[in-house]
Amino acid sequence: MTTSTVLAAAGAVSGGEAVTFWILAPLALAGAIGMIAARNAVHSALWLVLTMLSLGVFYVLQAGPFIGMVQIIVYTGAIMMLFLFVLMLVGRDASDSLIEVLRGQRLAAIGLGVGFAGLLGSGVYRATQGSTPVGLEQANAGGNVQGIARLLFTDYVFAFELTAALLITATIGGMILAHVERRKEDKRDQIATMKARFAPGNYPGPKPGPGVFATSSSVATPARLPDGRLSDRSTPDILPVRELTAEETTLKGTEK
Amino acid sequence: MKLLTQAPSLTDFGHDPWWLILGKIVFAFVVALLGTLLGVWFERRVVGFMQVRPGPNQLGPFGLLQTLADGLKMAFKEDILPKAADKVIYFFAPAISVICAVTALSVIPFGPMVSIFGHQTPLQVTDVPVAVLVVLALSSMAVYGIVLAGWASGSTYPLLGGLRSSAQLISYEVALGLSIVAVFMLAGTMSTSEIVAAQGNGITLNFFGAEFDGPGWYAVLLFPSFVVFFVSIVGETNRPPFDLPEAESELVAGFMTEYSSLKFALIMLSEYVAMVTMSAFTVTLFLGGWYAPWPISIWSGANSGWWPLLWFFGKVVLLVFVFVWLRGTLPRLRYDQLMRFGWKVLIPVSLVWIVFLAGWLKMQDFERNDRLIVFGIVGGLALIAALFWPSRKARPKPTLAEQVENRPQGSFPLPPLDLQVPPSPRTRRMVAEREPANAPAGQDSEEV
Numbered sequence: 001m002t003t004s005t006v007l008a009a010a011g012a013v014s015g016g017e018a019v020t021f022w023i024l025a026p027l028a029l030a031g032a033i034g035m036i037a038a039r040n041a042v043h044s045a046l047w048l049v050l051t052m053l054s055l056g057v058f059y060v061l062q063a064g065p066f067i068g069m070v071q072i073i074v075y076t077g078a079i080m081m082l083f084l085f086v087l088m089l090v091g092r093d094a095s096d097s098l099i100e101v102l103r104g105q106r107l108a109a110i111g112l113g114v115g116f117a118g119l120l121g122s123g124v125y126r127a128t129q130g131s132t133p134v135g136l137e138q139a140n141a142g143g144n145v146q147g148i149a150r151l152l153f154t155d156y157v158f159a160f161e162l163t164a165a166l167l168i169t170a171t172i173g174g175m176i177l178a179h180v181e182r183r184k185e186d187k188r189d190q191i192a193t194m195k196a197r198f199a200p201g202n203y204p205g206p207k208p209g210p211g212v213f214a215t216s217s218s219v220a221t222p223a224r225l226p227d228g229r230l231s232d233r234s235t236p237d238i239l240p241v242r243e244l245t246a247e248e249t250t251l252k253g254t255e256k
Numbered sequence: 257m258k259l260l261t262q263a264p265s266l267t268d269f270g271h272d273p274w275w276l277i278l279g280k281i282v283f284a285f286v287v288a289l290l291g292t293l294l295g296v297w298f299e300r301r302v303v304g305f306m307q308v309r310p311g312p313n314q315l316g317p318f319g320l321l322q323t324l325a326d327g328l329k330m331a332f333k334e335d336i337l338p339k340a341a342d343k344v345i346y347f348f349a350p351a352i353s354v355i356c357a358v359t360a361l362s363v364i365p366f367g368p369m370v371s372i373f374g375h376q377t378p379l380q381v382t383d384v385p386v387a388v389l390v391v392l393a394l395s396s397m398a399v400y401g402i403v404l405a406g407w408a409s410g411s412t413y414p415l416l417g418g419l420r421s422s423a424q425l426i427s428y429e430v431a432l433g434l435s436i437v438a439v440f441m442l443a444g445t446m447s448t449s450e451i452v453a454a455q456g457n458g459i460t461l462n463f464f465g466a467e468f469d470g471p472g473w474y475a476v477l478l479f480p481s482f483v484v485f486f487v488s489i490v491g492e493t494n495r496p497p498f499d500l501p502e503a504e505s506e507l508v509a510g511f512m513t514e515y516s517s518l519k520f521a522l523i524m525l526s527e528y529v530a531m532v533t534m535s536a537f538t539v540t541l542f543l544g545g546w547y548a549p550w551p552i553s554i555w556s557g558a559n560s561g562w563w564p565l566l567w568f569f570g571k572v573v574l575l576v577f578v579f580v581w582l583r584g585t586l587p588r589l590r591y592d593q594l595m596r597f598g599w600k601v602l603i604p605v606s607l608v609w610i611v612f613l614a615g616w617l618k619m620q621d622f623e624r625n626d627r628l629i630v631f632g633i634v635g636g637l638a639l640i641a642a643l644f645w646p647s648r649k650a651r652p653k654p655t656l657a658e659q660v661e662n663r664p665q666g667s668f669p670l671p672p673l674d675l676q677v678p679p680s681p682r683t684r685r686m687v688a689e690r691e692p693a694n695a696p697a698g699q700d701s702e703e704v
Contacts, residue, residue, distance in 0.1 A: 042407060046345070049400070069389035077396025078426060081403065085422050088407050088415065145385055145446055200666035
């Protein structure tokens with residue numbers, strides 16, 4: 001197959017593989033640390049993208065081109081993009097504050113994290129030390145993609161379908177929870193709106209402006225209807241209807 | 257089709273000396289840059305032709321150097337960095353777009369095996385078993401360029417453009433991926449060179465015992481996939497009528513509003529390179545790659561040597577023309593229309609087509625009787641569905657008089673339906689007093 005497959009199948013680490021690893025492994029680690037250390041949420045997401053891209057290349061390097069590409073397409077391309085989508089809505093200036101709410105929490109987290117990484121790394125190292133990888137040739141015999149397809153659609157087809165059903169259920173559940181029920185009958189179209197406008201009890205014309213035919217131009221002065229009554233519809237609801245008394249409308253004697 | 261040995265397979269890659277690899281990479285890069293230079297000129301000329309105006313015609317023969325002049329002018333413009341911008345991301349976002357668009361050309365087969373200074377080598381930078389996925393991965397990474405450009409600008413319109421583009425590109429990527437599945441099913445491979453090779457020879461269709469020689473191009477064999485794919489790549493490259501991220505009339509220019517000078521040039525470059533790349537990708541997957549189209553393919557030497565380069569780029573130019581044609585013809589979609597079209601039309605059509613195709617392929621191995629049984633079952637199901645499909649009975653529409661009659665008591669008064677408005681006496685007098693017009697009578701009598 002391709003060069004990378006041959007390289008990985010040989011068992012020994014070749015020059016190109018080692019170079020790629022030693023370039024990308026620090027980058028992946030830097031991405032992981034940067035993701036935690038970055039104050040801005042979008043920067044955090046971008047550091048994570050760096051780590052995921054490096055992981056994708058590692059998969060390709062380990063003779064798994066399909067899983068590598070899927071890692072980039074699905075994780076980096078779709079999932080992280082959805083994360084970014086939400087983060088961008090938060091706003092640019094929303095950064096984490098540096099104030100530590102739990103005292104000593106940061107130090108404890110660093111200690112625990114380094115300890116866990118040490119345990120995991122040494123455990124994996126001890127477990128794989130001296131063992132020789134076998135079976136890659138047979139697994140990739142008919143091509144990497146074809147091998148995965150054969151396994152997925154024969155031995156693991158039930159698990160695969162179950163996972164698909166689970167994901168679909170989760171998706172539908174999420175859509176139902178987020179969905180605002182608005183049935184077709186509840187939606188008022190243009191015709192229904194117009195009919196309601198001309199139905200009895202509703203005046204179809206525009207509201208009279210305040211102060212029409214009134215003695216003052218204040219917004220609080222209701223308009224007068226042609227028959228002399230006051231119209232409540234002309235004043236805002238929060239204002240009390242106020243008609244000036246005769247005393248208020250008479251001249252105050254301040255004018256020349 | 258006796259020259260099929262010319263088609264490279266995966267084992268033909270990875271044997272080139274370093275200078276040949278470098279030469280191929282430079283060639284792909286030059287194709288991308290020339291594609292942009294000529295693409296902008298081509299688009300402006302063609303759109304000009306469609307809008308009955310000349311387009312750029314001053315600089316060089318047919319205005320060919322206009323893009324070069326524009327590019328040089330852009331380089332000398334002031335590079336503006338907005339105060340509210342996130343500087344690092346603002347700087348890198350256009351680069352991400354360009355890198356993704358150009359890199360995708362590395363797995364596009366430009367031609368068959370050729371001899372370069374004694375080396376037998378395929379005209380393709382490289383090929384991997386998952387080459388098509390490489391292109392998909394790069395196009396999904398290209399979204400970052402647009403989204404980050406919009407976010408890092410620190411301004412409202414770019415942010416809206418970025419948000420739109422992320423939603424749009426993710427939606428259309430799903431349809432894009434689903435439409436390629438059909439190609440994988442027929443070709444049995446994800447490597448671009450082998451997909452092209454699979455289209456080189458026509459297939460034999462077995463229809464009720466009778467055998468037909470079908471064409472090899474997947475655009476014909478998988479026509480629904482081809483349509484969905486092409487619509488999706490128009491959405492994926494942000495070209496009209498799906499250019500909502502940069503909608504000039506509502507978002508000024510979307511994610512690139514704040515960009516200027518060379519960074520803006522990079523964004524433009526990435527857009528046109530992506531157009532060329534995606535056209536080349538379409539040609540590879542559906543239009544037979546570098547294989548000569550039918551009347552030329554009668555000539556036995558058409559598919560060997562350097563000639564296929566010509567057929568390949570001819571097809572690419574044809575597809576770029578279609579892109580430009582779409583821009584000159586279709587108005588921009590509204591955002592909800594775009595989303596509805598992607599999720600409710602393209603994706604279901606792809607899914608149904610994949611199921612149908614899988615059933616069809618499976619049935620090719622069946623005996624005649626089994627096949628008839630399958631047809632019977634599918635036909636019966638369709639009949640039952642058609643019989644029990646809930647039909648909406650149209651209610652007779654009430655006449656205007658009935659509607660008026662049925663209005664509740666106290667409704668707003670209406671004038672009588674048979675109201676005859678008497679002509680105004682003033683109008684009649686004015687018409688009588690008006691002087692006759694000087695225009696020659698008869699010619700324009702049909703207008704008014």
